[in-house]
Amino acid sequence: MRWSRMREACRFFGLTPRAGSFAWSRGRRSKGASTHTIRPTGPAGSRRTYQSGPLASTTMRILLLGIDTTVLDEGAKNVATNLASVLAEVDEVLTIHQRRIVFPRNLLRAARFAPDVILSVHGPGPRTILLLFILRILCGFSKTVTIGTQPHDSPVMLRLMRWIGPHLVFAQSKSWRERFRQTGVKVCLLPNGVDLDKFVPYLDATGISKFREVLGIGEDQMVVLHIGPINDNRNYELLARLQRETSFQVIVIGSTSERCLPHLVAMLRSAGALVFMQYFPNISQVYALADIYLFPVMAASGSIEFPLTVLEALACDRPVASTPFRGLPDFLPENPALRYFRDYEELLRLIPELIGQAGGRVAVQEFSWRAVTNQLRAHICSELGVG
Structure with a gap:
């Protein structure tokens, strides 16, 4: 029954x-x-x-x-x-x-x-x-x-x-x-993986120039970019220090879906960094601003095991400086467009070697979704x- x-x-x-x-x-x-x-x-x-x-x-x-x-x-x-x-x-x-x-x-x-x-x-x-x-x-x-x-x-x-x-x-x-x-x-x-159709080198020089003008960045200003949620465990202190002590313009694109910490936003902006809390559909244009994409995270809780933005920046053919975070060196060995650093001093030494380096897109061809x-x-x- x-x-x-x-x-x-x-x-x-x-x-x-x-x-x-x-x-x-x-x-x-x-x-x-x-x-x-x-x-x-x-x-x-x-x-x-x-x-x-x-x-x-x-x-x-x-x-x-x-x-x-x-x-x-x-x-x-x-x-x-x-x-x-x-x-x-x-x-x-x-x-x-x-x-x-x-x-x-x-x-x-x-x-x-x-x-x-x-x-x-x-x-x-x-x-x-x-x-x-x-x-x-x-x-x-x-x-x-x-x-x-x-x-x-x-x-x-x-x-x-x-x-x-x-x-x-x-x-x-x-x-x-x-x-x-x-x-x-x-x-x-x-x-x-990375979407190799979406993340591509942005070659429109006029578009990049206009985007720089909108953001208030000079034509000759060197840009260091980071994209990710603005949390305590992502080492934003390093980005603020880089903004204060070098001639680079640091740009941070925060997450629209995760909680950001106001005191970190204030710290970055007081150092002179540009912080944007919005979603950019044409993200390749944002990556094109960067002379270097910087991934500074050291804490294991600060990111997923294999950070996507590193793949995205390389797919856009931007040179990347990153900590040897979790799975990154397991899948991506160093190459002319990707260098790993362990502290601020090492970062300063490798930045001149990275600027202008191409070939990152070739390194991520095997990582299509x-x-x-x-x-x-x-x-x-x-x-x-x-x-």
Whole structure:
């Protein structure tokens, strides 16, 4: 009686439960389509089926926990949106905001979607590990995957990963790859990507000149640019010092979606730096202002593991001075257009060597979002047997 009532309730919502399993299906197979088993989802004899055909060996149903948006001014948001866009060319992708997945309506959507893979691009932290485990059961024992864009340095998270961790973790630095491995989960390295069609060298000299005039920057003024949220952990003191002690004009473009700290904005502006809290759709024009793009972050909590703005600046063919932050040197070795520094004095020594250097775009050709997504899919297919 209980099972029959469950079936009636599920039919009302367009779901079809299968006895002996937590899995759900929606009966989406076209007439005459063949099916085959791709993995067990419950007790013996309970199997999950999926549509066969021309794309049977390559197409997946992916529940992506992230934010799909056009305002790409924050790291994990940027990663989720670009991955979803490329994955959707081959796979069926449902994107739900990770913080809103716990709403009953979204849990129902996730269960009805019956994903092959549940992919999170946030953290991971303890909540992400717990959430993936719950969704794994709710969605019929789907494979769970997380990208370590900014892992929480938490013993609780690592213990949870050891006990109920995802099937696969993508680390974005070698240090976190080793830490994840110690929990016993499968781990692969995966870089972040860059939109090589959006981030291009901006060669309109007249446009750059007018933009400088609008911002109040002289034609011969050398510019150091930084883009990112204005928080305590991003070493803005170094930028203020550079503004005070050198002839460079420092420009900071803050985030429109993250909280900024007024005392840091005041510190930068009192030193003479130009600070803008707005989103620039034509971001290549902003990068074109820079004689050097500077990434000064040292604290592990100050950025995602593989900072996107470094890739973006190089794609725009601007020379970059950066701290050897987390995954950057693991994926991007130094070259004439990219130099790493460890303190202010070393930065001052390498700046003259960087000015005018080109070739950064060549160094990031392999980091297109399509190439990164292909790596992600290949690892999921080979490591988890999905797709």
